Amino acid sequence: MNNLPTENNDLTQSIAQIIEQARKQVKQTVNSAMVQCYWDIGRLLVEDEQQGQQRAEYGKYVLQNLSERLTTMYGKGFDISNLRNMRQFYLAFPIRDTLCRELSWSHYRRLIRVEDPSARQWYLQETIEQNWSVRALDRQISVLYYERLLASQNKSVVAQEAEEKTEVLKETVQDYLRDPYILDFLNLQDKTYQESNVEQAIINNLQQFLLELGKGFAFVERQKRIRFGDEDFYIDLVFYNFKLKCFLLIDLKIGKLKHQDIGQMDTYVRLYDEQFKGEDDNPTIGLVLCSEKSEAIAKYSVLADRKQIFSAKYLPYLPTELQLQQQIEKVRALNNV
Template sequence: MFLVIHIYKLRSFYLAFSKWQTVSAKLSWSHYSTLIRIENENARLWYMQEASQQNWSVRALERQIGTLYYERLLSSKEKQPVEHEAQQNTQVLAESAKDYLRDPYILDFLNLQDKSYQENDLEQGIINNLQQFLLELGKGFAFVERQKRIRFDDEDFYINLVFYNFKLKCFLLLDLKIGKLKHQDIGQMDTYIRLYDDLHTSSDDNPTIGLVLCSEKSEAVVKYSVLSDQKQLFAAKYLAHLPSEEELRIELQKERERVQAQLLSQQVKGQDNE
């Protein structure tokens, strides 16, 4: 019986990919052996295309599936319902800066075993594992600079990490925080974005985006700060250790509920203004 089911799945798998011949030719049998285990057809198609476009190794593909990359990307999108959107447009999930970012980020490859690590340890770990971090960060990102100095009113500021996204055509400023997200973290990143736009972007660059990556998010800060309606400023949680699949699904459900609550609040505000 198992063999019959497996053959049926294999046949359905190849029929589904018959229209993707150019893409599928770039993948090995080991890639397909991994992809066939994914029950969700939309997720399977998406992983297949990403593996081809991003030249993922089999090991990279397995990690992205294991850390629910597809689900994390969808849970971070402010469109409802995200499942229907995925069905309607599997190829292009990303349209804006918010759609390229996700929450949470899984940084298990940094091997931060000691819970007393500092922000500079986190930053150094990312530099030491830059290839893996770029894979986790998302599509189209390239590393630009570490500890970028910007000067304002005779005072120097240092941005932890700077990246550039070639699809969004904009810079990403990344600020690393240990502990709970604070209002001053948001204000600081807002200043960084404004300064960077004035000092370092060119006319063909889109507005700079900023991401505060913290070990614990504050829903109050998210709700009652510029994060609630800002298109350039974002905050996300990182997990230093790989959680179980169930724990990760719980995290994603919390994020999805937050996004849905935010959307509902925006709809109510829009109705009140009419």
């Protein structure tokens, strides 16, 4: 079998590609039909409930009876919990045309648990654009991606979002940065770790870090050397964002943010623009990623201008939702939102 002529191998590969494509199309068709089916079931449940004037016993009696009958007829998949999910699915997405055929029922089942309609719509759009798996979507919701993004934005953008609830956030630099960053996947359990340990852990978990970093980012280089006069400087991490069309420089810091950290990053950005930025690239962005921020430095430094230099806190562990919400509120207060 391993000695087949090259043309036969090529033919086998071509046929295999056709089969795989056909299987993928069948899977998408089945998935789309399932999502549409569950949406229609949810619609019927809501309409029947409304006709009964939202009877309190509806969920106890009707759904139990319906679940038993459907399970007898079609097997698993129609227990009370799933029927309630279908009902909630219709309530969360009452317009059929807004459904995306590329998303699975598992995607929608996670989305309907997002209470805020604006956040739910944003997660839906991002899942489609970024091709998030169910696992990726679940993580982004769990770490309050949307809320952190809003907290990182300036007052005018947040105000606009509040006024236009269903509008997707405008794509500015702030849309691509967040605060804090959750780096629990780096497994930095030892409190004595150094900046070099954080950098190496990021490289070892680059795919997950890119997901946490946000949309449109690609890794470029670590310990990028830039020269100024007779001195060499080394930038911890360099990324490029294809949507913003600019480089992102990241400097990792252990401990509290200092004035010299901001000054150093400002120097890095200026030198990088001078030496590496292409004619079609937008100005480089600098991000100081630290384990502890300083409100005074954020207020009385170039960070207050929020143009090209930013700082953000990273958490080496997955906080509780309450702890994360408190972090977000601190960022909002710092930004006078």
